[in-house]
Amino acid sequence: MNALATKIARWIESQGPISVAQYMNLCQFDSESGSYTARQTIGRDFITSPEVSQTFGEMLGLWVAQTWHDQGRPANPRLIEMGPGRGTLMSDALRAIAAAAPEFLAVAEIVLVEASPSLMTVQRDKLKLTSADIEWHERFDDTLTDRPLYLIANEFFDCLPVHQYVKTERGWFEQMVGLKGDALTFALYPDPAPNSDMLLPPSRGTAPNGAVYEISPAAIALTEEIARVIAKQGGGALFMDYGYDSLGFGDTLQAIANGKAVELLNDPGESDISAHVDFLALARAAADAGAAVYGPTTQCNFLADLGIGERGERLIKSNPTDAREIAIAIDRLVNPAEMGALFKALVLVAQGAPKPPGFGFG
Numbered sequence: 545m546n547a548l549a550t551k552i553a554r555w556i557e558s559q560g561p562i563s564v565a566q567y568m569n570l571c572q573f574d575s576e577s578g579s580y581t582a583r584q585t586i587g588r589d590f591i592t593s594p595e596v597s598q599t600f601g602e603m604l605g606l607w608v609a610q611t612w613h614d615q616g617r618p619a620n621p622r623l624i625e626m627g628p629g630r631g632t633l634m635s636d637a638l639r640a641i642a643a644a645a646p647e648f649l650a651v652a653e654i655v656l657v658e659a660s661p662s663l664m665t666v667q668r669d670k671l672k673l674t675s676a677d678i679e680w681h682e683r684f685d686d687t688l689t690d691r692p693l694y695l696i697a698n699e700f701f702d703c704l705p706v707h708q709y710v711k712t713e714r715g716w717f718e719q720m721v722g723l724k725g726d727a728l729t730f731a732l733y734p735d736p737a738p739n740s741d742m743l744l745p746p747s748r749g750t751a752p753n754g755a756v757y758e759i760s761p762a763a764i765a766l767t768e769e770i771a772r773v774i775a776k777q778g779g780g781a782l783f784m785d786y787g788y789d790s791l792g793f794g795d796t797l798q799a800i801a802n803g804k805a806v807e808l809l810n811d812p813g814e815s816d817i818s819a820h821v822d823f824l825a826l827a828r829a830a831a832d833a834g835a836a837v838y839g840p841t842t843q844c845n846f847l848a849d850l851g852i853g854e855r856g857e858r859l860i861k862s863n864p865t866d867a868r869e870i871a872i873a874i875d876r877l878v879n880p881a882e883m884g885a886l887f888k889a890l891v892l893v894a895q896g897a898p899k900p901p902g903f904g905f906g
């Protein structure tokens with residue numbers, strides 16, 4: 545048992561079992577042993593799209609600049625990135641915007657929202673040479689102003705904690721993390737979930753015993769907040785992540801260490817723990833909060849529509865010796881058998897705003 549497992553076990557002994565959501569949060573952000581606070585998890589446990597190819601961040605930067613232009617270049621825009629990881633996406637995005645739309649950078653405020661102090665340090669270092677003034681905050685709530693909001697978030701929502709509910713012959717029960725002897729173990733809460741009628745979709749009645757339903761109140765609440773800001777102040781939000789776009793039951797919680805799936809309850813904090821994003825729930829939350837919603841569409845369609853193919857060709861022309869590497873990396877982003885189909889894009893804009901870039905296909 546590692547130090548974090550012992551800490552969680554002592555907590556459960558004194559307070560009782562914890563939800564899967566609480567467990568995820570401790571694994572990620574325990575101040576001493578969390579994967580995002582104490583471990584260089586990105587690039588070691590898993591790799592994200594901006595770390596695969598510089599063209600990913602460039603495309604997202606151009607998406608921001610084009611959206612702003614199409615909306616009539618509103619004054620005082622704010623560009624916010626949620627969960628910037630190693631700062632690679634923002635670094636590539638700012639370089640692309642500086643080349644294609646310096647007029648955006650001349651008036652924009654740049655804000656990074658990062659909960660991990662150690663990753664903030666990594667980001668500051670990565671971005672120290674950019675000419676843009678950048679602010680850091682730990683929470684989206686701390687960034688609120690009355691400016692138009694342009695927000696990007698890649699592989700951010702999959703980190704937000706999910707609750708899991710399991711169907712049994714006695715109804716739906718919340719999945720908890722408890723103790724069996726000294727070891728952490730999954731166990732259902734002893735009483736049925738009191739609010740399952742409100743939490744679970746109508747098809748819960750026909751789900752088979754053993755079915756699992758996941759819900760992320762944190763992701764839904766944040767999406768509503770972002771959507772409310774955009775509906776009122778204008779701008780656009782782009783969420784890219786892996787996840788599903790139809791209603792379903794299934795256990796998607798996963799822990800990855802050094803690129804391989806590992807047991808969720810073994811060595812907490814020493815792997816990256818996440819769950820697939822329920823894009824339908826986020827789209828519904830955004831629409832309910834007053835935003836116009838585009839997608840989800842696949843990463844493959846979205847990036848192709850933004851012109852990643854053409855960008856790749858230009859990059860290869862200027863770096864012919866790296867041609868093979870560049871082509872392989874871009875293929876990894878867009879190939880449906882790799883990241884192209886599992887990863888999706890969801891966009892929010894204000895009602896009546898022009899159709900955002902990335903949805904011109906088909």
Ligand SMILES: C[S@@+](CC[C@H](N)C(=O)[O-])C[C@H]1O[C@@H](n2cnc3c(N)ncnc32)[C@H](O)[C@@H]1O
Pocket residue numbers: 580586592593594595626627628629630633657658659660663682683697698699700703704
């Ligand atoms: C999977 S990494 C993705 C990093 C980056 N976007 C990329 O694509 O490489 C998740 C990032 O979100 C941050 N994060 C996770 N939960 C957060 C929260 N609740 N508030 C702020 N940042 C969070 C992590 O610390 C990390 O920087």
